[in-house]
Amino acid sequence: MNINSGEFLVYKSCGEGNTYKFWIYNKGMRKRAISLSAMEKVLKRIGADRVSESGKEALREVLEEYGEDVGRRAWELAKHSKRKTIRSTDIRLAIR
Numbered sequence: 001m002n003i004n005s006g007e008f009l010v011y012k013s014c015g016e017g018n019t020y021k022f023w024i025y026n027k028g029m030r031k032r033a034i035s036l037s038a039m040e041k042v043l044k045r046i047g048a049d050r051v052s053e054s055g056k057e058a059l060r061e062v063l064e065e066y067g068e069d070v071g072r073r074a075w076e077l078a079k080h081s082k083r084k085t086i087r088s089t090d091i092r093l094a095i096r
Helices: 034-046 053-080 088-093
Strands: 009-013 017-025
Touching: 034 053, 053 088
Parallel strands: none
Antiparallel strands: 009 017
16 A cells, blocks of 8 residues: 555445455556556567567556456346346357
């Protein structure tokens, strides 16, 4: 936790003794779902010898945006089927 960067760890009790951790960011910051090291592994797997930080960040940004779009469409399909769970079939249909 780094107060200077604007991130805070918040604990929220949700009944029955369950406590969940939430990261809260201010100043427009958000935690990334995909690590830069994962982006480097992907790019090296396809044959890249070297990968710059900006290249890793650009790929991460594109993949996260695409993933959010697919996830949003899959969620709509699950809601239409009156389900709360997104299934692999929803993801496959959302990609089409």
